C-alpha cells in the first residue's frame with residue numbers, strides 16, 4: 644500500500660541558484676530590489692541547495708546534511724529573503740532531534756521531511772512558520788509524539804502527514820484550518836477517535852493500518868466538509884448505530900476493507916447519494932435490508948466482495964430489485980458457485 648506522497652511537480656522545472664560561478668557572480672551584482680527572491684550564498688549553506696522555481700518561489704533542500712549541528716549552522720547564514728516556500732529533507736537518517744528555533748528566522752509554507760530518522764520535534768521547532776505553514780509532512784520517521792497542543796498556533800495549516808511513525812496515542816487537539824490528516828501505519832490500538840472531533844474543516848481522514856478496534860460515535864459528527872474516511876486494515880469488528888454520522892453532505896468514500904467486521908447496525912452509515920461504503924474482505928455473512936436499503940435508495944454504493952456471504956433470505960430484497968442490486972458489487976456466495984448477480988428471484992419467493 645502506498646501512502647500519499649507529496650510530489651512537488653515544480654521540481655521538474657527547477658532553475659538552480661548559483662549553479663555556476665558566472666551565475667553566482669551575476670547574483671551578487673543584483674540588488675534585492677531588482678530581484679527580491681534570491682538565495683543565500685551557496686557556500687554558506689552547503690550541503691543544502693537553494694532553488695528558485697518558475698513561480699519565483701524559494702526551495703531549500705537539506706537532504707544531505709550530516710547532522711543537527713550542520714543544519715543549525717546553515718540557518719545561521721545570511722538569508723536575503725527568509726520567506727521560503729518549501730523545505731525538503733528526504734531520507735536523511737542522521738538528523739534525529741529538531742530543537743527549538745533550529746530554522747532561525749526562515750519561514751516555510753511546505754515542510755517535507757519524509758523517510759528520515761526523526762525522533763523528536765519541539766513546540767518551537769517551526770515557530771517562525773506559525774502563520775505561513777500550509778503543509779507539514781513528517782511521514783516515515785520514528786516520531787512517537789509531536790507537539791499536538793501547539794498545532795492550534797499554525798493559522799494556515801491544511802495538511803498534516805504523520806503516517807508510518809511510532810505514534811501510539813493522540814490527545815484531543817485543535818487546528819482550525821486542518822483539512823487533511825494522515826496517521827496510517829502507527830500503533831494506535833485503543834485510541835479514542837473522538838480526539839479528532841474538533842477538526843471541523845477536515846476533508847480527508849486517514850488511519851489505515853493503525854490497529855484501531857473502535858470508532859467512537861460522534862467522531863465525524865461536526866466535520867461538515869468531510870469527503871473521505873480511510874480505515875483499511877484495522878481491527879474493527881462491529882459498526883454500531885451512528886458511528887459515521889456526519890453533518891457533511893459531501894462524504895463520498897468510507898474505506899473499511901480488510902477489517903474483521905461481522906456486524907453493522909442500522910443507521911451506522913449516513914444515507915447519502917454518491918457515498919461508497921467499502922467493506923471488502925471483512926466477515927459479513929448477510930446484507931440486511933434494514934441496514935442497507937436507506938443507503939442504496941439514497942443513491943449510495945456498497946462494496947462487499949470477499950465476505951463470507953450466505954446469500955440466504957437476507958438478500959431477497961436485493962434479488963427482487965435489480966436497481967438496488969446494481970448499487971452493490973457482485974460478491975460471491977460462500978460455499979456455492981453463485982454470486983449475488985446470478986441469484987434467481989424464483990428461488991427467493993418463499994422468503
Ligand SMILES: *[C@@H]1O[C@H](CO)[C@@H](O)[C@H](O)[C@H]1NC(C)=O
Pocket residue numbers: 743744767770771
Ligand atoms: C521561536 O522560539 C525561539 C526559541 O524558543 C524564540 O527565541 C523565538 O522568539 C520564537 N519565535 C517566534 C516567532 O515565536
Ligand SMILES: *[C@@H]1O[C@H](CO)[C@@H](O)[C@H](O)[C@H]1NC(C)=O
Pocket residue numbers: 785787809
Ligand atoms: C517505538 O517506540 C517504542 C517505545 O514506545 C520503542 O521501544 C521503539 O524502539 C520505537 N521504535 C522506533 C523504530 O523508533
Ligand SMILES: *[C@@H]1O[C@H](CO)[C@@H](O)[C@H](O)[C@H]1NC(C)=O
Pocket residue numbers: 773795796
Ligand atoms: C499560541 O496560542 C496560544 C493560545 O491561543 C497563545 O496564547 C500564544 O500566544 C500562541 N503563541 C504564539 C507564539 O503565537
Ligand SMILES: *[C@@H]1O[C@H](CO)[C@@H](O)[C@H](O)[C@H]1NC(C)=O
Pocket residue numbers: 644646807808828852
Ligand atoms: C509501516 O511502517 C514501517 C516502519 O514503521 C515500514 O517499514 C513499513 O513499510 C510501513 N508499511 C506501510 C504499508 O507503509
Ligand SMILES: *[C@@H]1O[C@H](CO)[C@@H](O)[C@H](O)[C@H]1NC(C)=O
Pocket residue numbers: 940963964965966967
Ligand atoms: C426497486 O427499488 C426502488 C427504490 O426503492 C424503487 O423505486 C423501484 O420501484 C423498485 N423496483 C422494483 C422493480 O420493485
